Amino acid sequence: xxxxxxxxxPVLALAMAACGEDQVLVPPxxxxxxxxxxxxxxxxxxxVGGVLPAGAGxxxxxxxxxxxxxxxxxxxYFGTVTIAAGRITIxxxxxxxxxxxxxxxxxxxxxxxxxxxxxAFTRDGGRLTLTASDGSASMELEAFVPEPDRPLxxxxxxxxxxxxxxxxxSVVAGTTPTLTIDDLAGTLSxxxxxxxFGGPATFGEGTVSVGSLVATKMACExxxxxxxxxxxxxxDAAATWEIDGATLRIATADGRALEFSAD
Numbered sequence: 001x002x003x004x005x006x007x008x009x010p011v012l013a014l015a016m017a018a019c020g021e022d023q024v025l026v027p028p029x030x031x032x033x034x035x036x037x038x039x040x041x042x043x044x045x046x047x048v049g050g051v052l053p054a055g056a057g058x059x060x061x062x063x064x065x066x067x068x069x070x071x072x073x074x075x076x077y078f079g080t081v082t083i084a085a086g087r088i089t090i091x092x093x094x095x096x097x098x099x100x101x102x103x104x105x106x107x108x109x110x111x112x113x114x115x116x117x118x119x120a121f122t123r124d125g126g127r128l129t130l131t132a133s134d135g136s137a138s139m140e141l142e143a144f145v146p147e148p149d150r151p152l153x154x155x156x157x158x159x160x161x162x163x164x165x166x167x168x169x170s171v172v173a174g175t176t177p178t179l180t181i182d183d184l185a186g187t188l189s190x191x192x193x194x195x196x197f198g199g200p201a202t203f204g205e206g207t208v209s210v211g212s213l214v215a216t217k218m219a220c221e222x223x224x225x226x227x228x229x230x231x232x233x234x235x236d237a238a239a240t241w242e243i244d245g246a247t248l249r250i251a252t253a254d255g256r257a258l259e260f261s262a263d
Contacts, residue, residue: 033062033083033121037144038128045114045137058111060141072108074100074168079115088121088130099167114139147245150262152203153183157248157260159193162230165255172223177231179248179260188235192228194220208241208250234258 040058042051052058059070062081068090069078077095081088093116099105114137118130126143159177162169171177175193181201182188188210189198195218200211213232219225237252251257 034064035062037061038141039144041140041142043111043114043139045110059144072111074098074104074108077112086120088118090115090118097166101170149243150246152243153181156180156263158263159258160261161259163257172227175224175227192231194218194224194228203241206240206242208238210235210238231258
């Protein structure tokens with residue numbers, strides 16, 4: 001009988017080892033991507049690319065239903081994703097159609113192309129690496145750490161982006177438009193990059209109404225004056241506001257908006 005058990009035990013050990021090998025195919029805890037948010041710090045496509053400049057704003061978010069999305073630097077994008085045992089496939093990539101500066105649009109197109117090629121991922125805590133199976137694309141990402149929302153009132157907001165429907169543009173070079181809000185006093189003031197201004201404003205729960213603004217009347221370069229006109233037009237028709245971390249967005253009902261960053 002002892003000899004029979006001696007023969008059986010190695011067989012049981014092999015069976016248990018086989019089960020152990022099957023378990024290795026399951027990604028360990030912490031390797032999953034569902035429900036995670038990431039900031040792209042660098043990417044390459046066909047051997048070109050590298051570390052992204054500060055403020056490039058490329059992000060990648062995974063939900064719990066097989067979808068991805070984020071910002072490509074100018075436009076928001078979306079797609080579907082399949083993830084299994086270190087493999088990843090992103091398909092059906094689409095995006096909004098805003099127009100930004102040529103270099104931003106070129107980087108955006110290359111980023112979305114690279115995203116569509118990735119086939120494998122490795123995750124090490126707060127770092128994520130995506131690679132194409134043929135090595136033609138790679139991407140380095142860091143876990144997104146949300147900033148606490150800055151207070152609406154008392155923060156000096158610097159204008160970064162002017163949005164007119166599907167078109168977005170940065171502020172005119174050499175200008176620093178600002179906005180300061182005093183919610184308790186019901187006023188706002190700032191600078192358009194040319195003239196200073198101020199006037200009454202009422203901020204509700206996500207809503208805003210700006211009264212008649214008074215401004216200095218200095219003449220500046222045509223581009224700065226055009227910028228000023230757009231700022232006043234948006235503030236005059238402003239309907240909503242929202243803060244996401246260090247970003248304030250004031251928008252009209254017809255798709256125009258101003259985006260500010262906390263100083």
